[in-house]
Amino acid sequence: MKGGDGPYSYTKNSYYQAVATSAVKKMIDEAIAKNLDIKHSSYTPNTFRIADHGCSVGPNTFIAVHNIITAVELKYQSEGLNSSIPEFQVFFNDHTANDFNTLFTSLPLERRYFATGVPGSFHGRLFPEASLNFVHSSYALQWLSTVPKEVVDKNSPAWNPGKIHYSIATNEVAKAYSAQFAKDMATFLNARSQELVCGGMLALMMPGLPNGSPHSQSSVAKLFDLLGSSLMDMAKMGLFTEAKVDSFNLPLYTASPQEMVGLVERNGCFCIEKIELVDISVKQANAPNAQSCIMHLRAGMGGIIGEHFGNEIIDELFDRYSKKLEESSFLLDSYQKGKQLFVFLKRK
Amino acid sequence: MKGGDGPYSYTKNSYYQAVATSAVKKMIDEAIAKNLDIKHSSYTPNTFRIADHGCSVGPNTFIAVHNIITAVELKYQSEGLNSSIPEFQVFFNDHTANDFNTLFTSLPLERRYFATGVPGSFHGRLFPEASLNFVHSSYALQWLSTVPKEVVDKNSPAWNPGKIHYSIATNEVAKAYSAQFAKDMATFLNARSQELVCGGMLALMMPGLPNGSPHSQSSVAKLFDLLGSSLMDMAKMGLFTEAKVDSFNLPLYTASPQEMVGLVERNGCFCIEKIELVDISVKQANAPNAQSCIMHLRAGMGGIIGEHFGNEIIDELFDRYSKKLEESSFLLDSYQKGKQLFVFLKRK
Numbered sequence: 001m002k003g004g005d006g007p008y009s010y011t012k013n014s015y016y017q018a019v020a021t022s023a024v025k026k027m028i029d030e031a032i033a034k035n036l037d038i039k040h041s042s043y044t045p046n047t048f049r050i051a052d053h054g055c056s057v058g059p060n061t062f063i064a065v066h067n068i069i070t071a072v073e074l075k076y077q078s079e080g081l082n083s084s085i086p087e088f089q090v091f092f093n094d095h096t097a098n099d100f101n102t103l104f105t106s107l108p109l110e111r112r113y114f115a116t117g118v119p120g121s122f123h124g125r126l127f128p129e130a131s132l133n134f135v136h137s138s139y140a141l142q143w144l145s146t147v148p149k150e151v152v153d154k155n156s157p158a159w160n161p162g163k164i165h166y167s168i169a170t171n172e173v174a175k176a177y178s179a180q181f182a183k184d185m186a187t188f189l190n191a192r193s194q195e196l197v198c199g200g201m202l203a204l205m206m207p208g209l210p211n212g213s214p215h216s217q218s219s220v221a222k223l224f225d226l227l228g229s230s231l232m233d234m235a236k237m238g239l240f241t242e243a244k245v246d247s248f249n250l251p252l253y254t255a256s257p258q259e260m261v262g263l264v265e266r267n268g269c270f271c272i273e274k275i276e277l278v279d280i281s282v283k284q285a286n287a288p289n290a291q292s293c294i295m296h297l298r299a300g301m302g303g304i305i306g307e308h309f310g311n312e313i314i315d316e317l318f319d320r321y322s323k324k325l326e327e328s329s330f331l332l333d334s335y336q337k338g339k340q341l342f343v344f345l346k347r348k
Numbered sequence: 349m350k351g352g353d354g355p356y357s358y359t360k361n362s363y364y365q366a367v368a369t370s371a372v373k374k375m376i377d378e379a380i381a382k383n384l385d386i387k388h389s390s391y392t393p394n395t396f397r398i399a400d401h402g403c404s405v406g407p408n409t410f411i412a413v414h415n416i417i418t419a420v421e422l423k424y425q426s427e428g429l430n431s432s433i434p435e436f437q438v439f440f441n442d443h444t445a446n447d448f449n450t451l452f453t454s455l456p457l458e459r460r461y462f463a464t465g466v467p468g469s470f471h472g473r474l475f476p477e478a479s480l481n482f483v484h485s486s487y488a489l490q491w492l493s494t495v496p497k498e499v500v501d502k503n504s505p506a507w508n509p510g511k512i513h514y515s516i517a518t519n520e521v522a523k524a525y526s527a528q529f530a531k532d533m534a535t536f537l538n539a540r541s542q543e544l545v546c547g548g549m550l551a552l553m554m555p556g557l558p559n560g561s562p563h564s565q566s567s568v569a570k571l572f573d574l575l576g577s578s579l580m581d582m583a584k585m586g587l588f589t590e591a592k593v594d595s596f597n598l599p600l601y602t603a604s605p606q607e608m609v610g611l612v613e614r615n616g617c618f619c620i621e622k623i624e625l626v627d628i629s630v631k632q633a634n635a636p637n638a639q640s641c642i643m644h645l646r647a648g649m650g651g652i653i654g655e656h657f658g659n660e661i662i663d664e665l666f667d668r669y670s671k672k673l674e675e676s677s678f679l680l681d682s683y684q685k686g687k688q689l690f691v692f693l694k695r696k
Contacts (some may be wrong), residue, residue, distance in 0.1 A: 045474035087476040096455075100448045104467035107444075114475055116439060119452035127462055128395035145439060162521040209490040 021060050021138060024342055025067045027295055028203050031344045032071040037199050038079060047085040048072060049132045053122040054140020055092040055344055057102040064136055069112055088113035093126060106137045117206045121299050123187040127195040135202045138327040142206040144251035145184050148176035152247050161246040167221035174215050177231040181253040185263040193269035196333045196347040202270065208341025218254040219338030223297065240309055248308045250301065260343055270345035277339045290325050294318060363451035369408050370484060371628045372690055373415045376551050379621055379692045380419040385547050386427060387660020389408045396420060396434040397480045401470040403440040405450040412484055413438050417460055435560055436461035441474060471535040475543040483540055483550045490545035490554040492599035493532050498596050509594040512576040522563050528599040533611040539618035544695040550618065556625045556689025565600045567686030571645065578668040596656045598649065608691055618693035625687045638673050642666060
């Protein structure tokens with residue numbers, strides 16, 4: 001994600017995630033009310049520890065954490081245990097290259113928790129054994145830890161030339177992406193299963209695909225198709241080679257509820273409290289326009305594209321992309337109405 | 349402290365602190381071997397939590413933490429409890445403005461602990477109740493949380509015009525500094541007493557003054573006197589007003605063992621295991637020269653001086669200071685031979 005607070009920063013272009021955070025608030029509230037076992041709580045002496053994986057630089061992570069803490073407090077109050085409300089310690093986690101300086105300076109001044117930052121990949125261990133009570137991650141797990149190597153290998157049946165994503169590609173490409181997502185979820189769930197206490201909770205949110213839908217129906221398929229064709233146009237103009245596009249693929253995946261259920265069951269350490277698709281309805285009055293969709297995509301993907309093609313092409317790429325998007329308003333519709341996958345698990 | 353890794357950064361100019369870290373290693377090793385109560389350890393389930401206050405950006409904090417962990421492991425091994433060695437979680441703490449991005453990217457790759465960063469002042473609570481096993485702070489507590497207001501108040505008997513420190517000033521000025529240090533230690537010890545588990549340990553290192561010595565004998569007195577007179581020279585040349593110098597004082601204090609004993613006893617929550625002065629002998633072969641002393645001072649104080657006088661004066665100030673220092677080699681001697689105050693406490 002783009003750090004700092006400039007016009008292309010994540011801070012200024014995370015409206016969509018904010019809407020989603022608000023939409024799942026009620027679901028997390030209910031899940032905490034139902035699943036938080038106050039009487040047999042295993043936090044000692046009296047600390048409730050929360051980790052947010054993929055926190056970026058705020059403000060969405062602060063809102064999500066505030067919601068979780070409020071729901072835990074409510075549960076105590078509803079059982080007449082006001083005086084037993086624990087202290088909260090929050091661990092904000094993201095890649096080491098995340099802009100933690102910006103995160104720390106934007107921490108809410110009036111907060112009811114002790115704040116810490118944790119640098120490192122959530123595909124490995126980040127915390128001591130049985131030290132967390134609640135793990136949250138919003139819009140992070142759709143990022144694969146790496147592009148599946150087959151899709152950039154000319155000699156593989158999963159080679160994906162001229163395209164930058166699996167969603168409108170061959171079955172072999174989709175299978176390679178799906179296998180990588182399965183590996184990533186395995187390492188993620190394995191680490192979290194060690195770090196969470198028994199009864200600890202895990203809430204995940206990411207883009208989702210209805211069971212049985214073809215990948216080409218994913219809300220991002222057409223967006224990425226147009227981005228890929230903008231890159232190909234630039235290659236044809238000689239700004240870089242077509243081979244440069246062939247070797248670039250976006251490490252992003254959209255899973256279905258069924259697929260997620262399979263991966264959680266394969267791990268075996270969690271009870272599934274809820275795995276379902278959610279419609280994030282953006283109110284018409286607040287609906288983002290094409291320009292803000294593009295700013296959002298640029299904030300999320302400008303970095304990874306710049307690394308591969310060079311930062312000097314980014315302005316032109318997003319200008320071209322912007323024109324293509326304007327010509328096809330249906331894309332905006334699909335973007336606004338994307339399905340979201342909500343996952344709520346409890347450590348056995 | 350100056351962040352990043354440029355020529356005036358703390359990273360590149362913390363040689364003196366590194367020597368001190370190495371000198372106290374043996375003392376901390378012994379204190380851990382003596383005081384760590386493995387049988388009745390109150391860390392659950394099996395995590396040993398360490399905080400370093402005033403961590404800056406490394407590398408000294410990494411060395412200090414490594415030493416502490418090694419000493420704890422040795423204690424387990426010496427009692428034949430290899431298989432019970434806990435996991436370690438380390439909390440690197442410094443001001444919110446500290447360069448945590450640099451700290452995180454310089455974390456040792458081969459580390460035996462889970463790393464976290466904690467932004468905020470150590471004069472308040474930073475951690476949940478009874479959540480830490482070991483607190484360390486090296487060369488941070490000599491920094492006062494604020495300049496005592498009397499010393500910049502024209503109507504106070506503690507007004508300190510034309511000087512930038514109490515060490516060669518009137519008794520009233522020294523008293524105001526001493527009172528501020530007492531307040532700061534009170535808030536520091538109060539917060540730590542809540543955060544440490546029973547039996548938890550607290551190791552502090554800072555510049556120290558022998559009992560009964562006048563403040564003017566402090567190793568930094570003459571260094572600060574020359575820095576102040578360099579500023580006055582520049583004021584007389586019209587680069588800024590003398591009033592600007594009058595309103596500037598360095599928020600640094602050097603305490604005696606006796607003074608520290610009094611403050612710890614006033615807090616009442618800690619047993620004093622050791623409070624004593626240490627000679628940090630810098631081997632002749634590795635002795636810093638005048639230039640590196642100046643770089644060290646500039647890394648530590650350039651920021652605070654720049655804030656008051658403007659960054660544009662820093663180069664000239666340290667040029668002038670450098671010339672004054674060259675003329676008085678005894679200063680270098682005193683700098684190299686400064687006494688250090690080592691404090692080792694155990695939470696009752």
